[in-house]
Amino acid sequence: APLFRITMLYLGEGVTKMVFTNHHLLWDGWSFSRLVGSFISSYTLLESGGDLGIPEVDDYGVHIRKVLSSDTFKAKSFWKGYLGELEKATVLPFVRDEKGRNKIFGNREDKLVISQGIQSYIERHHITANTLVQGVWSYLLSRYTGEDQVCFGSTISGRDSDVVGIEDKVGLYINTIPVCIDIRGEMFVSDWLQELQGQHTIAREEYGYLSLSSIESQSSVQGSLFDSIIVFENYPVEE
Numbered sequence: 001a002p003l004f005r006i007t008m009l010y011l012g013e014g015v016t017k018m019v020f021t022n023h024h025l026l027w028d029g030w031s032f033s034r035l036v037g038s039f040i041s042s043y044t045l046l047e048s049g050g051d052l053g054i055p056e057v058d059d060y061g062v063h064i065r066k067v068l069s070s071d072t073f074k075a076k077s078f079w080k081g082y083l084g085e086l087e088k089a090t091v092l093p094f095v096r097d098e099k100g101r102n103k104i105f106g107n108r109e110d111k112l113v114i115s116q117g118i119q120s121y122i123e124r125h126h127i128t129a130n131t132l133v134q135g136v137w138s139y140l141l142s143r144y145t146g147e148d149q150v151c152f153g154s155t156i157s158g159r160d161s162d163v164v165g166i167e168d169k170v171g172l173y174i175n176t177i178p179v180c181i182d183i184r185g186e187m188f189v190s191d192w193l194q195e196l197q198g199q200h201t202i203a204r205e206e207y208g209y210l211s212l213s214s215i216e217s218q219s220s221v222q223g224s225l226f227d228s229i230i231v232f233e234n235y236p237v238e239e
Contacts, residue, residue, distance in 0.1 A: 006018060025172065060170070063169070063173065075207040078206070079203075079207060083215075084220075086220075086221055087149070090150045090225070093144055093145060112133070118132070138183065149183070151179065151181075152228045154229065158173035158208060
């Protein structure tokens, strides 16, 4: 405690810096973007002598209650079928010490550049940049592990498109779900990526509300199914 705090630092010569620190338990990246945007808008309005009025109540409990009332039997049945052919967990082969597997053993940041050629390819075959990245990672995992079937985690927004104003709501909506894929040498890459996208879309949009532990419990594989995840951040950020 506290789960968030605001620190004002006076730097001299009329300059003040505000440092906002928060625990990820409270909200996701999308929500934080909306919070900052709302703060700047409110600050600008007050500075010009405007009136904020009464803000609309954002009840995160609506999301929680909806998740708790969802059909878990149907969701578990889907994940049981989806994970049915998975025979073993997909773990990166670079860490031999099992106890140290979840510790960072290297940090490197590379910027992914979507070239015009790549953009044309994904548009022509009706796939997303996220699907392309997932396909690349699937192939790399297959090469690293020597397995034809691989599994990794995908962090999803968890925002139900049917909910009015969902893009402006604040809370911890994200979830991580498994992505399992067979590396099929006999398929065209475009067909393989479209299949990957189709399966992931159903899993994400219709059954992505189950917790990861509940999903993994539907597999015959004991314990965690993967030790790598892809977080494809594609949420609005105001200037």
